[in-house]
Amino acid sequence: MSAPDLRSALVAWAHCAEPADPAVARLCRRWGPVEALDRLTSGSSGLPHGPALQARLAASDAAVPGTAADDRARAAGARIVTRTDREWPGQLADLGDRAPFALWVAGAADLRLLALRSVAIVGARACSAYGQEVARDWAAALAELQWCVLSGGAFGIDAAAHRGALAAGGTTVCVLAGGVDVAYPRAHEALLARIADEGLVASESPLGEPVRRQRFLSRNRLIAALTRATVVVEAAERSGTIATARAAHAMNRPVLAVPGPVHSPASAGCHRMIQDREAVLARCPADVVAALDLAQAGALLPTVAVAPSRRDALCEAERRVLDAMPTRGSIGPGALVAAAALPAASVWAALAILEDGGWVKPDAGGWRLARLPGQR
Amino acid sequence: MSAPDLRSALVAWAHCAEPADPAVARLCRRWGPVEALDRLTSGSSGLPHGPALQARLAASDAAVPGTAADDRARAAGARIVTRTDREWPGQLADLGDRAPFALWVAGAADLRLLALRSVAIVGARACSAYGQEVARDWAAALAELQWCVLSGGAFGIDAAAHRGALAAGGTTVCVLAGGVDVAYPRAHEALLARIADEGLVASESPLGEPVRRQRFLSRNRLIAALTRATVVVEAAERSGTIATARAAHAMNRPVLAVPGPVHSPASAGCHRMIQDREAVLARCPADVVAALDLAQAGALLPTVAVAPSRRDALCEAERRVLDAMPTRGSIGPGALVAAAALPAASVWAALAILEDGGWVKPDAGGWRLARLPGQR
Numbered sequence: 001m002s003a004p005d006l007r008s009a010l011v012a013w014a015h016c017a018e019p020a021d022p023a024v025a026r027l028c029r030r031w032g033p034v035e036a037l038d039r040l041t042s043g044s045s046g047l048p049h050g051p052a053l054q055a056r057l058a059a060s061d062a063a064v065p066g067t068a069a070d071d072r073a074r075a076a077g078a079r080i081v082t083r084t085d086r087e088w089p090g091q092l093a094d095l096g097d098r099a100p101f102a103l104w105v106a107g108a109a110d111l112r113l114l115a116l117r118s119v120a121i122v123g124a125r126a127c128s129a130y131g132q133e134v135a136r137d138w139a140a141a142l143a144e145l146q147w148c149v150l151s152g153g154a155f156g157i158d159a160a161a162h163r164g165a166l167a168a169g170g171t172t173v174c175v176l177a178g179g180v181d182v183a184y185p186r187a188h189e190a191l192l193a194r195i196a197d198e199g200l201v202a203s204e205s206p207l208g209e210p211v212r213r214q215r216f217l218s219r220n221r222l223i224a225a226l227t228r229a230t231v232v233v234e235a236a237e238r239s240g241t242i243a244t245a246r247a248a249h250a251m252n253r254p255v256l257a258v259p260g261p262v263h264s265p266a267s268a269g270c271h272r273m274i275q276d277r278e279a280v281l282a283r284c285p286a287d288v289v290a291a292l293d294l295a296q297a298g299a300l301l302p303t304v305a306v307a308p309s310r311r312d313a314l315c316e317a318e319r320r321v322l323d324a325m326p327t328r329g330s331i332g333p334g335a336l337v338a339a340a341a342l343p344a345a346s347v348w349a350a351l352a353i354l355e356d357g358g359w360v361k362p363d364a365g366g367w368r369l370a371r372l373p374g375q376r
Numbered sequence: 377m378s379a380p381d382l383r384s385a386l387v388a389w390a391h392c393a394e395p396a397d398p399a400v401a402r403l404c405r406r407w408g409p410v411e412a413l414d415r416l417t418s419g420s421s422g423l424p425h426g427p428a429l430q431a432r433l434a435a436s437d438a439a440v441p442g443t444a445a446d447d448r449a450r451a452a453g454a455r456i457v458t459r460t461d462r463e464w465p466g467q468l469a470d471l472g473d474r475a476p477f478a479l480w481v482a483g484a485a486d487l488r489l490l491a492l493r494s495v496a497i498v499g500a501r502a503c504s505a506y507g508q509e510v511a512r513d514w515a516a517a518l519a520e521l522q523w524c525v526l527s528g529g530a531f532g533i534d535a536a537a538h539r540g541a542l543a544a545g546g547t548t549v550c551v552l553a554g555g556v557d558v559a560y561p562r563a564h565e566a567l568l569a570r571i572a573d574e575g576l577v578a579s580e581s582p583l584g585e586p587v588r589r590q591r592f593l594s595r596n597r598l599i600a601a602l603t604r605a606t607v608v609v610e611a612a613e614r615s616g617t618i619a620t621a622r623a624a625h626a627m628n629r630p631v632l633a634v635p636g637p638v639h640s641p642a643s644a645g646c647h648r649m650i651q652d653r654e655a656v657l658a659r660c661p662a663d664v665v666a667a668l669d670l671a672q673a674g675a676l677l678p679t680v681a682v683a684p685s686r687r688d689a690l691c692e693a694e695r696r697v698l699d700a701m702p703t704r705g706s707i708g709p710g711a712l713v714a715a716a717a718l719p720a721a722s723v724w725a726a727l728a729i730l731e732d733g734g735w736v737k738p739d740a741g742g743w744r745l746a747r748l749p750g751q752r
Contacts, residue, residue, distance in 0.1 A: 130637060259635030259647055261506060262659060271635055274650060275657045281650045283638060 006349040009033040014102035016057035019218035025097035032317035035346035078106040089115035100204035107200035118148035123157025123233035131234035136164035141285035143170020178211040224248035235269030254291035256282035321350040330365035382725035386458040390478035392433035395594035401473035408693035411722035454482040465491035476580035483576035494524035499533025499609035507610035512540035517661035519546020554587035600624035611645030630667040632658035697726040706741035
């Protein structure tokens, strides 16, 4: 295959790599997604599972350069969104190396705009009638306050939250573990269709991807990352819901848990999280709004992570292109590819990032430095 | 009336002063209870409500020096305990100026020993069936672990806690707001009799004292002070139960609250306290035991209050007697009363405290300093 641009590379990785694969993330951090993909397809990625990823990629329409994957998504009533697209929710950057390469999105709304004002309402599939009532009522109350209610589309608390938001005439987003064209659970086919009609259905799994256990777990980090706060209505002691809450907690997003009868196993996880200060007790939707307002105001935004210097944030391919730039004057495309000693597509992808970041700017002769590489 | 000894003075104050009367506490802190009482009866207390207290005292058998009050308590199947008695629970000192002068106690058990290993289980009168079940079950579980369950004998949570402890064959203590011979509520006459049979009924109100609203509120501080930890099973947002929890919190005793359905008004106070970190969420009796173990180990004992120097802890009468002691040799009773310029009974009461604290010791000629007043 010929070398793709950055967007095609991201879509290709989304087709072949498991979500949050740490080895793939390392490779892409080092070389950038374009050059890393080139190394994968040329067999020089160094990944032990490189051949398996190659085979998966070859079997997908993403191996065809261009818009085959986009065309197929469009045919399924969906679209692919990557970080090169305006619709990409910037807060996914909080996932760091665990950010998805791409999201498949079905629905008319704009994912980035909804995510800016969304709250996760999650909980157990094996929930109580009490839990369903709380999820439905609180989702409706938050939807009425123009908060987008995001959940996972599962039986129990998730479905009650989606339905509560819809009943209030609000917007709701469902993040699936499988492809957006795979209705799961099957019994929620009509619910998912309605969510896509009035809000969005999204997934990092390619079209047709069946649901697997591992995908449920990795999906939970997206629910946490796409929202401003997570409300756990009911959760057993060890559960995927707790994993979602932990992911939100790790990103310094507020986690709220609803108390319930002390004997109820469906509330045990909520009580444990409150006890261990992994969640604060929520008594009413207003408590959630108060936490969201704080989060919006930045009071609860990450304080631990130090912003990297701009140059540190560049991948190796981008740094190599940057270092190949002359300190004075401009450089033409051919000379730059030769100086960077990278495939042309990797250089173009790197230039797009460097231009976006204010490092280089195009001129009549090609590109020139906009500021010195030593500057931050 | 002739000047009483310390114990008689404490009993007299218990008969005439409202619990935790700050003006009376100030007077007694300044002069010691004996001299303060002398000032009350001689009309020189400076208390605006001095005449009213005098009248109440005159109407009581505590105005008669000697054992009239004790005799009447004994006739009612009770006894009076003051800080001069071995049965006095030392932890009441955590109340500072709000400590009671005396307690009337009915029952065969030893209040001091029970208080050393007791836990308060308190809550709303207007409780739910859920709350009653939790109170009964947790009281039984704690009683089986040899914890004495202390509560206030009221309808609802209190009664369920007492009954749970009794059903488990455990010991329970009821602290009443009125006299120990006044069954309140009336419907609990048999329950209170059984508690006195198998545990203790106690009160700082004199015999025959009817129940008044103010006495309920002041009673709550005793429940907090007499126990190692307080468990709130159900409580409305503003309630006497919350006052008990606050008093326990102020003395750095663990406060635990049981969660319940988020819509239940009977759980609203518990949820609010957990949210505001005035209580920790308790999921089971083992959580209570863990908090009690920590408290016993001293991990949760007061860290803010600085222990006063020993001399600072003395009242003015005691300091005056101490300052009247010769630095070398001993002093006889007559010379000491003259040097201290205090009534003889005040001097004897002060000497008992000073001897107990290791300041003075009796010898053949009277008393001598055991260490210099400048020493701590």
